[in-house]
Amino acid sequence: MTRLLRDTLEEWAGEARVPRDLADRALRRRVWKPVGAAVLVMAMVAGIALFVSVQRGPAPVVLPATGVTLPARPSPAPTDVRADAENSPPARLIAAGRLAVSAYYSNRREALSADRERIRRTWSLYDPRTGGYERTPYVWVDVAPGLQVAAVLEGDLLSRRLGVLDLNTREVLTWIDLEHQVASVAWSPDGKRILATAYSSYPDVLQGRGDQAFPLGHSPRTGYYVVDVEGGTVDYHELPPLPGLESDERLTNANGRQDLNWSLDGTLIWAPTSTTPDRVFYSLDGEPRKAPEGQRYPRGSRLSAISPDGRLALGPDGLPTKITEVGTGKVAGSQRVLQLHAWADDDDVIALGCGGRCEDEFNNGLVLVSVDGSRMTQLSADRDESGGWREVLTPR
Amino acid sequence: MSILLEVVVDAADEQRFREFVSARSPALMRLGFLLTGGDQHAAEDLVQTALAKLVTRWRKVEAPEAYVKQIMYRQQVSRWRASGRRGEVVQASPPELADRDLHHQSELRLVLRSALSRLTARQRAMLVLRYFEDLPEQEIARVLGCSVGTVRSTVHRSLARLRVIAPELAQVMEVTR
Numbered sequence: 001m002t003r004l005l006r007d008t009l010e011e012w013a014g015e016a017r018v019p020r021d022l023a024d025r026a027l028r029r030r031v032w033k034p035v036g037a038a039v040l041v042m043a044m045v046a047g048i049a050l051f052v053s054v055q056r057g058p059a060p061v062v063l064p065a066t067g068v069t070l071p072a073r074p075s076p077a078p079t080d081v082r083a084d085a086e087n088s089p090p091a092r093l094i095a096a097g098r099l100a101v102s103a104y105y106s107n108r109r110e111a112l113s114a115d116r117e118r119i120r121r122t123w124s125l126y127d128p129r130t131g132g133y134e135r136t137p138y139v140w141v142d143v144a145p146g147l148q149v150a151a152v153l154e155g156d157l158l159s160r161r162l163g164v165l166d167l168n169t170r171e172v173l174t175w176i177d178l179e180h181q182v183a184s185v186a187w188s189p190d191g192k193r194i195l196a197t198a199y200s201s202y203p204d205v206l207q208g209r210g211d212q213a214f215p216l217g218h219s220p221r222t223g224y225y226v227v228d229v230e231g232g233t234v235d236y237h238e239l240p241p242l243p244g245l246e247s248d249e250r251l252t253n254a255n256g257r258q259d260l261n262w263s264l265d266g267t268l269i270w271a272p273t274s275t276t277p278d279r280v281f282y283s284l285d286g287e288p289r290k291a292p293e294g295q296r297y298p299r300g301s302r303l304s305a306i307s308p309d310g311r312l313a314l315g316p317d318g319l320p321t322k323i324t325e326v327g328t329g330k331v332a333g334s335q336r337v338l339q340l341h342a343w344a345d346d347d348d349v350i351a352l353g354c355g356g357r358c359e360d361e362f363n364n365g366l367v368l369v370s371v372d373g374s375r376m377t378q379l380s381a382d383r384d385e386s387g388g389w390r391e392v393l394t395p396r
Numbered sequence: 397m398s399i400l401l402e403v404v405v406d407a408a409d410e411q412r413f414r415e416f417v418s419a420r421s422p423a424l425m426r427l428g429f430l431l432t433g434g435d436q437h438a439a440e441d442l443v444q445t446a447l448a449k450l451v452t453r454w455r456k457v458e459a460p461e462a463y464v465k466q467i468m469y470r471q472q473v474s475r476w477r478a479s480g481r482r483g484e485v486v487q488a489s490p491p492e493l494a495d496r497d498l499h500h501q502s503e504l505r506l507v508l509r510s511a512l513s514r515l516t517a518r519q520r521a522m523l524v525l526r527y528f529e530d531l532p533e534q535e536i537a538r539v540l541g542c543s544v545g546t547v548r549s550t551v552h553r554s555l556a557r558l559r560v561i562a563p564e565l566a567q568v569m570e571v572t573r
Contacts, residue, residue: 012430022417
């Protein structure tokens, strides 16, 4: 019997045809998997080349805005653990230690033509009045550290109107009209300035359909605004995207969306690459800068990989993951999770845990895990590839 | 923040990935073909999905072929279990059973092939791992995440099921066991 079985299987397997483009298919598919996948979650994306010949306008365009006084951040900030493991997406605030899920979004795809798709986000924003999240009509949102205000973009796909929303009263403190269209906003770490990335067209457009949809390979990014909310100044700078897929440059980014973000200390901005290193830095004026020493980030993240006490650093994706000592590089602990996202405190990390039995990385949920991996608290319900929502972590 | 992006590999990584796929595609497709009960399209889908997952871990995986195969085994078993399908595959040219000579080996193999395609994905995966991949029971238990006892009993039941599906094999299977 086993002889017959072996012969039959061998002969049958010989009838399989081998497509020549399997590697291409896998690489293309991979590019878009993070739509529902472990890899990104809170990644701040953008892209730019150090070596691009940057074409700049004659001078930053400064549009007058009306300064507003921002509400004070709570002091001391709460640090309790708040979980919602029953609802996906979450219905109640998720928070642990110094960080909270301040907003989340889900995606939907719209067909543009027979071979093009567009991705739209729907944003839900923390609502302190209810302790839950409220769905919003905005193109993009980002909550300032302290969870008191959010920057919101009004519009359809791109926006020329940036609002500062008071989370507690749900009133917009100020609207800022912009000359250039923007598609994302990000608060500075001190919660005083907003970085808005400008594009000439909507950046989330894909070539192909469904599983075979992939980025166009180039980006329509044009520049960025730095808005000083209390000072009432709005500065625009041109900054073209990183070279795309076809380029031979060392640092490239095939994605249309290449949103800019702040360095940990708020003195520089960075743009994401789709290569290694995962980001390039600029001054606030858009001049290339070296990566700041002593700063480490999880791939694609705007949060620090180094613990608040400076002793430990988050390692790359698992499974398992590792945390090392900053000084010696020695492994301080390993954790049975997919990704380490950010430090809740000196001993605990907000991480992406496995759904089920870890057989599928696209089935995952937020957990709070200790450095030694011995303690794990479920923070959110598990979500699979299809029912995806993506959280944004913000200091409380 | 973005949903987009993450080509986690750089140009050199991508080159090595392509070389790996080029070298191992035949073996992976053969395995995928058997796991899916002879369904070319499902096999391609299975292989490319597993390869896409490999890309995300390319720098960390020490044994890429074993990693891809494990994803394929598990994905195939879980996917079919989830969708409730039972591994029935429409054969382009069903074996003509009326006038066969059961002692003719090629005829026997066609009958067995048809019977294999009617097993559940899990049953078939066990037999493929045991008799095509030649894995010991302990290894099968590890990659499928079950006990050795489960492997043993599933293999036993799968063989018994083949005899039920194709009674004409029973005599030969007894003789050649």
